[in-house]
Amino acid sequence: MxxxxxxxxxxxxxxxxxxxxxxxxxxxxxxxxxxxxxxxxxxxxxxxxxxxxxxxxxxxxxxxxxxxxxxxxxxxxxxxxxxxxxxxxxxxxxxxxxxxxxxxxxxxxxxxxxxxxxxxxxxxxxxxxxxxxxxPLLMNIPGEDLPKVTHYYKDPHLYAFQNVVVVGANNSGVDAALETYRKGANVTMVVRSGDLGPHVKYWVRPDIQNRIKEGEVKALFNAELIEIRAGEVDIKTLEGIVTIPNDFVIAMTGxxxxxxxxxxxxxxxxxxxxxxxxxxxxxxxxxxxxxxxxxxxxxxxxxxxxxxxxxxxxxxxxxxxx
Structure with a gap:
């Protein structure tokens, strides 16, 4: 007792x-x-x-x-x-x-x-x-349990000069994409919808929009990450399956x-x-x-x-x- x-x-x-x-x-x-x-x-x-x-x-x-x-x-x-x-x-x-x-x-x-x-x-x-x-809300896809995948983004320095996929386009995803890009990462955003999240901080939205427009951050809209492997990932897009080199996945899925x-x-x-x-x-x-x-x-x-x-x-x- x-x-x-x-x-x-x-x-x-x-x-x-x-x-x-x-x-x-x-x-x-x-x-x-x-x-x-x-x-x-x-x-x-x-x-x-x-x-x-x-x-x-x-x-x-x-x-x-x-x-x-x-x-x-x-x-x-x-x-x-x-x-x-x-x-x-x-x-x-x-x-x-x-x-x-x-x-x-x-x-x-x-x-x-x-x-x-x-x-x-x-x-x-x-x-x-x-x-x-x-x-975290899981993607439930093959390879999500690999050590290179995280649902908790902390510090951008870890991703310097690496191929990084950021899943999601709300505040956490946009922050991760911008900060890792500015540490020298090659960033690809994978966004399920056709646009950035509606609640993205107003002072951040123009920044990420300009980075995407200039091609400094790649963004695949209406897309979905479907498999993660040690050195690459598969992304389902409207044009078909795209495979790109990858070192880290930052899954900001909520x-x-x-x-x-x-x-x-x-x-x-x-x-x-x-x-x-x-x-x-x-x-x-x-x-x-x-x-x-x-x-x-x-x-x-x-x-x-x-x-x-x-x-x-x-x-x-x-x-x-x-």
Whole structure:
């Protein structure tokens, strides 16, 4: 049985910005809490490309009333990681890092039992704030499991002077194509649709359009990567199969929440894969089990961001107190 000191009013799964915001609200309400995070603090942001710039302004990324001061209007990944670490220090948040949650079970006495990779806990309420960045959408093609394929682009220097295929033309794909091109890579973009993604950052779109127009970045539209081999790839185009030399594939195909984990916790998932929850309280079909942040959106991961889901923290704690 868990030790008595391992019982909390609120247990939060995920130490991203929204999980931290939930902890801050719980702290303000004098609720005992703990955050369990399987990786580093703000693990998803840590795994963003090193030189990524946010679409949002710094003010819209603030939590806990702590000002996020940056020189540029739009902060970058490194500034955000530093900001959220300082917030965690300011509030002395109770965070257990590098600890994975295995199961959440609600018992007959309405208390949740939570087992992790390190120990076990009990809690009156559980908040799932795990984001969507942990499970990439796979292409399900031969060779996708080769070491040269990644769904997580980090630093362009690795790809200097290499033949690189970038799959996708949304922000992550466009950033990867431009940054690797500027490090000397021979870049070919493979785009399923006939144009760049509609949500590409407005200050980046002209840049990638001009690079494609000048032939500095090759782009195959209405195309699909169908096979990856050690030194080449096959691409299905409107004109037929094209085979090109290749050293690396950066598959920016998107991500999704860990649906198997949500199901395991008892959260109802309809065919749309959008979890069932009360939009006024963020409570799921399991009483006392809440969702916060982009995990609420299911596959519609482009609808929820830090800026429009920070309010979930206040909504949840208000409902818990009521």
């Amino acid at each position: 868990p030790q008595k000191e391992n019982h909390y009013d609120v247990l939060i799964i995920g130490a991203g910005p929204i999980g931290m915001a939930c902890a801050i609200e719980a702290q303000k309400a004098n609720l005992s809490y703990v955050i369990i995070e399987k990786g580093a603090l703000v693990n998803s942001l840590f795994n963003y490309p090193v030189f990524m710039t946010f679409f949002s302004t710094s003010q819209k990324l603030e939590i806990g009333g702590v000002p996020f001061v940056t020189i540029s209007p739009k902060p970058n990944r490194n500034e955000a990681v530093e900001y959220y670490r300082r917030v965690a220090e300011k509030f002395n948040l109770n965070i257990h890092l590098f600890e994975s949650v295995n199961q959440v079970v609600k018992k007959d006495d309405d208390i949740f039992e939570i087992s992790t990779s390190k120990t076990s806990y009990t809690a009156n309420n559980v908040i799932v704030s795990t984001g969507f960045y942990d499970v 991500y999704q929440p860990d649906f198997s984990m949500l199901r395991k916790f008892g959260i109802e998932l309809p065919k749309s894969l959008c979890p069932v929850y009360n939009e006024e309280t963020m409570e799921t079909n399991v009483e006392g089990l809440y969702l916060a942040g982009v995990v609420c959106g299911g596959l519609d991961t482009h609808k929820l961001f830090i800026e429009n889901s920070r309010v979930h923290a206040e909504m949840i704690v208000k409902n818990i107190l009521n």
